[in-house]
Structures are given as structure tokens and as C-alpha cells.
Amino acid sequence: MKFLDEYRDARAAQKLAREIHRITTRSWKIMEVCGGQTHAIVKFGIDELLPSQIELIHGPGCPVCVTPLEIIDKALKIAALPNVIFTSFGDMLRVPGSSADLLSIKAQGHDVRIVYSPLDAVKIALQNPSKQVVFFGVGFETTAPATALAIFRASQLGLTNFSMLISHVLVPPAIETLMSSPDCRVQAFLAAGHVCTVMGFEEYFPLAARFHVPIVVTGFEPLDILHGILMTVTQLESGRAEVENQYARAVRRQGNRPAQELIHKVFKVVPRKWRGLGEIAQSGLGLSDAYAHFDAEIRFGVATHVVREPKECIAGTILQGLKRPAECPAFGKLCTPEHPLGATMVSSEGACAAYYRYRPFAAKPEVVA
């Protein structure tokens, strides 16, 4: 595949790694924000190629992982209602709520369907006028244009049987929260490439200046990540703290204007709770007043309730980069991808799930047949 496979070239990766080795003189802690980058780092063993002075800290950029338990419980409640077709991206199906997950709701005979695009959910609503079709709108800014267009389309069509359960989150407020924490050890960021494809990277200039951290917009293939790290370390070694764009083939400084316009029309910025991090002000998207009638929480009257996370789970400290998965007593024992306790084991991109799958650890248990 063009513009994908060539960014996995082994010789080129080795070359970039050698250059990183050549210029690194001190220890540096770099956080990659996006779960997709975490996944690529662990899957391709990119950190194995780096000098030992560079520590990669895995950030909270996994929207599946940070979806609060309360919202998952609401999804399960709605999905179990008669006459509802509950649609979702595949990612959310195995995420456990307080007691079940969407896959087990589906196994009980309820109509839960995986869709590839939110527009597919609108199509399902058109094809099933006597049913209520709900779409689980989870994601960062990358996915917001898609969900916005689905709502907009449903509105244009005058659909009364379509609604969305929304859990969109925004990256820059999360970075700000992390950097404001006194325990934060992060010295530079690889910003999420596809988030910036939509939003551009203007928002990162004040963050880079305020916290004096380099922020490099980075892609997702091995060469992108190595190149992004090289650019980051180059800045760190020379004391600079600027915003740069490694992923220039897909990201423009101003981002995607038509997408941003639609997001601003359909959504408004709201406070959001991040699983493992707590509530962050102005960190999520909810439906704007003009489209509030598409809000599934209102339509189905699902009340908010308090959910307690399992006490063994230290996902919060892992999402902030303060601890590594192997340092969690439950890692690989009580908590595995098959029965995850918390956010970071739940999605294949969460730091704990990625490490469990790809890394040999002393803590790794015997393989269960």
C-alpha cells in the first residue's frame, strides 16, 4: 500500500535509529499521546531501537480506554432496551462496564451491530423506521467530523429514530492537565497525527511555550515515529521548545477547515470525565443546543450513577506516565485482556494491553490453553 508500506522499511528505520543514537547525550522522557502510536511502538519494537537514555512514556490517547465506566453502563442500558438497534465501532464491544459488555448484551439476543462509519448507522435508521437506532460516538477529534456529519445528515433527513451517545474527548486539555501535575516527568510530546489532521496544530504553540516542551506532530508508521523522536530529541538537546510537524504529508497547520466548521456547528465544548484521570474542564464535545434532541442520554433518560473502579487498578497513574504496566501488581494476573480491570488493559491500544501482548515480562503468566 502506497504511503504506508514504505514507512515500514527496515533499513530506513535502522538509519533513523542510528542518527538518534548519535545525537543523544542525556536522558529524555518523551510522551507519545496517541494510542495508535503506542500500539505501533510496542508492535514494531521501536523503543528497542532507541538509546537507553530515551524513555517513551505512553499517554492517555486512547479514547476507548478513557471512556468512563458510567458512559459504558449507559450504553449497555440503552442497548438492552427492546426496539433499539445499538451501533458502535468495533473497539467498544469488549469494553466492560460495571458488570457486562456490549458483546455479552449482543449474545443475550439484543440488536448490537458493529459499523465502520457513523453514516452506516444513519442508513440503518433509514432502513428501520420503527426502531430507535443509537450510535456510540466515541473518539478524539479525529472522529468528530464523522459523527458530526452523521448528526447533520440525520437532521437534514428529519430522522426521529436516530440518536447518539457521545463520548468525544479533546487532546490539548489532557496534555495541559498532565503537564500541570507536579508529578509530571514528561519533557516532550509526540502529538497525535490524525487528531492534528483535523484540528491543525495551532493549539499546541501556547502549550509548548507555557511548559517549555517540544511538541512534534507525529504519524503512526515506524519511520514516522522514529523521525518524530529524532526531531524531538534534536530540540531537547539544543534546549528548544517548539511545535514542529513531522507528519506533514497528512497535516496542515490550520488543519481541516470544513471539518472544524461542521464540528463547531454540531458540537460544543463541554467538561468530560476521563477514566483514570478524572474530570477535565473543556475537554470534551457534546451536542450543541440546535442538535441536542439527538442526544441519546436525554432521549432514553439514562440517569448518571456513581461507579467505583476496581481498587487494584492503577490505570490513572499509567495514563499519566507515572508507572509502567509491569509495576502494577494486578498486571497479567488479575488483570488481562480477557478480563481487564481498567482502562489501559481494555483496548488493544491501551498501554497495559499493548505490553501484555508484545512484551516478555517476568510478570507474564503461563499461557492459558
Next chain:
Amino acid sequence: MKTLDPKVNLACPLPRSQYPAILMAHGGGGRLTHRLIEDLFGKAFCNPILDTRHDSAQFTVPSRRLAMTTDSYVVQPLFFPGGDIGSMAVYGTVNDIAMSGARPLYLSCGFIIQEGTLMETLKQVVLSMRNAAAACGVQIITGDTKVVETREKPELFINTSGIGVIESDLAIGPANVRPGDIVLLSGDVGRHGMAIMAAREGLQFDSMIESDSNAVHEPILKLIAAGLEIHCLRDLTRGGLAAALNEISESANVRISIEEKLIPVREDVHAACEMLGMDPLHVANEGRFIAFIPRQEAAKALHLLQQHPVSAGSTVIGEVSETLPPMVTLKSAIGTNRILDMPSGEQLPRIC
């Protein structure tokens, strides 16, 4: 459409049924059951053993070791690009027998049919099984039919068992895997799972990915006939290459090291996996196997496998090493090493 042996008669031998759909009564053991057996299964699978219509099939085998397997097929949708539940059931059973180095001989098949399943659907499945069995040189000699109440929509499940005869003295199984063994893979991976994914989840791709569903016993029998030593065989099904390698690593208590760049994946399967966020090494196959061959025989084995159409894409993908603890390691495309773990649960598409 697979090329069938020209000896196979494609003309439909089955009389028209007066019932357009399966009823509970078809499983009741009475007249309708009898008609279903006579007019459909009996006519399609017709052979002297089945024709005795006895409670159990009686047959003679040479006094050698036998291999036996059982499997159940619940695939949805029933018909998919490159195959259907019927042919898949026959090939899958034949393949399991072949993994013991046995020549497959006889199959049983039990149908569990939900009421309301169209008779025409059942007919197509049964004809497909007949054709697959003929292509493999096996006979379906006994069976059973049950009809159950429908849940959401009419569905059909097939259970099979198979018997084959082990004609050589080779002991083939995980216990015989040795450090130094070479791992051969019989062709490109990921086709079946992605074909099903595209057909089932409504994730329609305009260009069709076809399942690799096929019988693989013939190249294996050729290896045995050539006197080659085979330590272990495993056909790749659910869980893909990763599951098969992990199962053997654990059973045999060995470390298996493979290289990603040696594993063939077709461009369209690679693209579909990238689109849906899936790993081709975890995706199901239905016409592929791995073979563990002693190092000194590997080149010859590979050459033989490559001569047969169903294993023409055979290639070396790795080896069994001395090191412990047992696990499967993968050298990635960029030259780094990681564990290739057992996939967990159903493979779901993702956007994250």
C-alpha cells in the same frame, strides 16, 4: 468457484421438495424426517455404506493406526466468497485428519437446522458437501438431523467427525517437535477471516476477497509417500497463524521464532487488515497449514509442497530454537523482536 474434479457430476440429483422451508416435523423422526433423509441426504451423499440406512455405519479399515476428529461448523453467513458452510465442513474435517498424516476415508455429519431454514438453502449446502467429498475422495457414511426452534433468523449448523488411516509409521504431533526444526507455511494467510468479515459485518469491499477454504491432505500424503520425516503438522483455523504456533509452542514446550517478512500476505488481505485494524497473523484461515520438518529435510519438503496447487505458495517462515521458556517470537518488519501472543477472543474491526 473452485475447479472441480471432472468426474464430479454437477447436475442436481435431488427431487423437488414440496416443502419450501424446514419444519419442526422434519426433525421429529417420522415421515418428514424419513423423506428428508431419502430425498436429500441419501441421494446427495449416496454410497453403499450410507445406503444400508442402518443406525451406525459398518466399514473395514486396514489394521493400522487410525486418526479420528470431530468439528462443528457455525459460520455466518452460510455462503461466502470462496465457499460455504458445507464445503468448509468437509474440507475442515479432511484437513484435521491430514494433520495426523492420515489418509481421510469416512465422514459423519450431523445437521442442526433451525425451523424456517429454506429447503433450497439446505439443498445448496448438501450439494456443496457432496462435491467437496467427491473432490477429496471421502464418503459421508452416516449422519443425523435435528430441527430446533428459530431464534433471530433461521440458521444451520453442521457437526462432523472424520476417520482416516495412518499408512506410515511416522509419529506426527507436538511431542516430536525438536529444536532446529524448520517451520514451513503452506501459503498466504488471512484470506478466510477477511472474506467472512467483509460478508458478515456488511463491511463491503467492492473487490472480493475469497476464502482459502480447501482440502490440504494431498500435499501431505505426497510428503509421506516421499519418505520425508514430518515432526508436526497443524492446520490454521480460528486464531490464525498466531494461535497455531502458540498451541504447538505450549504443547511441545519449545520456543518458535518466525520472521514477519517471510509470512506471505496478499495485498488485498493486507489492505483489508490495515483498514479494519486487524493483524493478518490473527485472522482465520481454512486451507493453510504449518509443518515442522527436521532441518536436513526442509528444502526437499518445501519443494514437494510447492508442486501441489493447494500449497504452491509454501515458504519457510522460521524455526524451533533451543532457548526456553517456550513462546513464539516474531522478528518484525523493521528487524526488532517481540512476542507473538495467542490472540484473545473474536477479532473485531477497530477505528482507534
Next chain:
Amino acid sequence: MCLAIPGKIVSISGVDELMRVGRVNFGGIVKEASLAFVPHARVSDYVIVHAGFALNTVDEDEARKIFNYLAKMEDLTELKE
């Protein structure tokens, strides 16, 4: 939020900007994607597609830059593991 892959636009249909749709070829797989957010995209352009939506066209000059940079880099001794 991450999974978006590059494909080449094979054909475009739809007049209304937000309903503009393209058939996109991803390494041999052809699938429809919304072009609502890439009004400048034309047939034969490469686009990055996420959840059925093209988020941007691929800037082919920028895409080449890393390979030009790598070509200029000196060959150093092999990375010892």
C-alpha cells in the same frame, strides 16, 4: 485516535459538497469514502481515510521528504544490538 489509511481516489460522485463520495482504492480493495471534508480532492489524489471519511489529501512532496533526508544521511556503523 488513530486508524486512518491512505488510498487513491478512483471516482467521485455527488454534487452537494457534504454528500460528495469517492470510490477509493486501498492497495487493491476499493471502498467508498465520504469526501465531504476534502472539497479540493480530485480523482487520482491520495486521501487519508478514517471511519469512512477522507480527512485530508496526501501531500506527495512532503511524503517524499523523509526519504530524501535518509538518502543524504551518512552511512554509519551498524547498530549493535
